[in-house]
Amino acid sequence: MDTEQQPGEDPKDPKGPKEQGGWFSAGVGSVSAASFFSDSGHEIATAVMPSFLTSTLHASPGALGLVEGVSDALTGVAKLAGGPLANEPRRRSRIATGGYLGTAVATGAIGLAVTVWQVGVLRALAWASRGIRSPARDSLLASLVPPHAYGRAFGLERMGDNLGAVVGPLLAALLVTHVGIRETLYFAALPGMLAAVAITVAGREARRTLTEPAARRRIRLNIKELRRAGMARVLVPIAMFELGNVAVTLLILRATQLLHHGTRDLAAATSLAVLIYAAHNAFAAVMAYVGGHWIDRAGPRVAFATGGVLYVAAYGMFAVSWHGWLPLLAAFVLAGSGIGFVETAESTLVARMLPDALRGSGFGVLGLVQAGGAFASSTVVGLLWTVLTPTVGFTYAAAWAGASAVTVLVLRGAAGSSRLLRSGVE
Incomplete structure (x- = not known):
């Protein structure tokens, strides 16, 4: 069992009827639906981005890595x-709705781009909107369920997100064949609009469950409180994993280049790579669920470590030049x-550790x-790929994934000792 269980997380703990009742509700389903629709939209763009940049706009793999890396960095900022804004329960729904709309509009507008820098700006805007909404969505979801069901x-929610990432590439493959790469990007905005509607439904349910006074909380990051809660210990293996978690567009580009071999032309290779990528997201959805x-039975650390080991194996295979x-x-x-294991474990670790505020x-x-x-x-692997070889880039990424799996298990023992010490003090 995981040793980081906090007071109130035991399902036998009498915290009220919600604690002992079912965990699924219309609000929880709506959050998952929002992730499904939004991911369906922006994954259409993700699936065709490698070919759009390298073939239509004649950019290099390094440029693709840089665009994705900068966009991911802005997502983090x-x-x-958005984190301190999401500490206020009554503000979460509006932030999430606006973020979903911003992602949809900016992603669809990528189809209008005629230069690499325009793609970079629009991708950054889409990912920044995606970033601002994420803490609000996750905090909203945690407020809708008891701790033992996080x-x-x-x-x-991750299953919905990854199922959207199955539908998106499949739609992209169909659209590329019938309307072309640039035109396919225009369709990416439509599912995002549905996502905004779905998250609004979840926000309304969350507001009905509020029992606290209407007084607003101060907008601040609360670094000291987070540190006292043990966030630093949790973030160490997460940071190590993310240092090896390259953008999926690089994986699609790797597959496209390897499949563009013999009598298979670029369009066929792109479509086949996107279809294979859909299997990635299907398995991510299943494993997230x-x-x-x-x-909920064994704790998030073992699941996180398992995900890291699976990534080592995956990157080892991407490092080899297969043409089949x-x-x-x-x-x-x-x-x-x-990624199905890791993403779910990361969110659960944070939700378990911290109070709603x-x-x-x-x-x-x-x-x-x-x-x-x-x-x-994404930046380092893209540059290693361009300057040296793809094998070097994926070997670098695999090393970080393996290190994260080892570290999270090593720190598990330290977490247990810390919890026992806290219990003794209390």
Whole structure:
């Protein structure tokens, strides 16, 4: 069992009828639906981005890595800024709705770009909107369920997100074939509008459950409180994992280049790579749901470590120059399974550790660490790929994933000792 269980997280703890009742509600389902619709939209753009940049706009893999890295970095800054705003329960729905709309509009507008810098600006705007909404959405979701069901709730939300990432690439593959790459990008805004509607439904349910006075909380990050709660210990393995978690567009580009071989032309290679990428997201959805139930029984650290090991195996396969689709499918399945475990574990760790008044700040700091690591990993791997070889880049990423799996298990023992000491003091 995980040793970081906090007071009130035991399902036998009599915290009221909600604690002992079912965890699923219309609000929880609406949060998952919002993630599904939004991801369906921006994954259309993600799926065709490698070909759009490298073929239509004639950019290099390094430029793709830089665009994705900068966008991820801005996502982190936006998450950090949105964290303190999300500490206020009555503000969460408006922030989340606005963020979903911003992501939809900016993502669809990428199709209008005629230069690489325009793509970079629009991608950054989309990802910044995505970042500002994330702490609000996650804090809203945690407020809708009892603590003993955090794993299942975040697993369901991650499942919705990853199912959207299945639908998005499939739509992209269909649209690329019939209307072309640039025109495909225009369709990315439509599902995002539905996401904004869905998150509004969840926000209304969350507001009905509020029992606290209408007085607003101060907007501040609460670094000292987060540190006292143990956030630094949790963030160490997360940061290590994210330093190796490269943007999926680089994985798609790797598959596209390897499949563009022999008699297979670029359009066919792109479509096949996008279809294989859909399997990545399908397995991520399944493992997020399964992992959420596992986490509620065994704790998030084991699931996180398992995800890190799966990533080592996946990157090891991406490092090899396969030209057949089957090994690439296996690599995408391993990576998808790994991210399904890791993302659910990361959110559950933060939700379990922090009270509602700090969760917005906690999710904001988590987002900054995730995005900062993604910026570093995507940029470094893209440059290693361009200057040296793809094998060097993916070996670098695999090393960080393996180190994170080891570190989270090593720190687990330290977390247990710390908890026992706190119990003794209390």
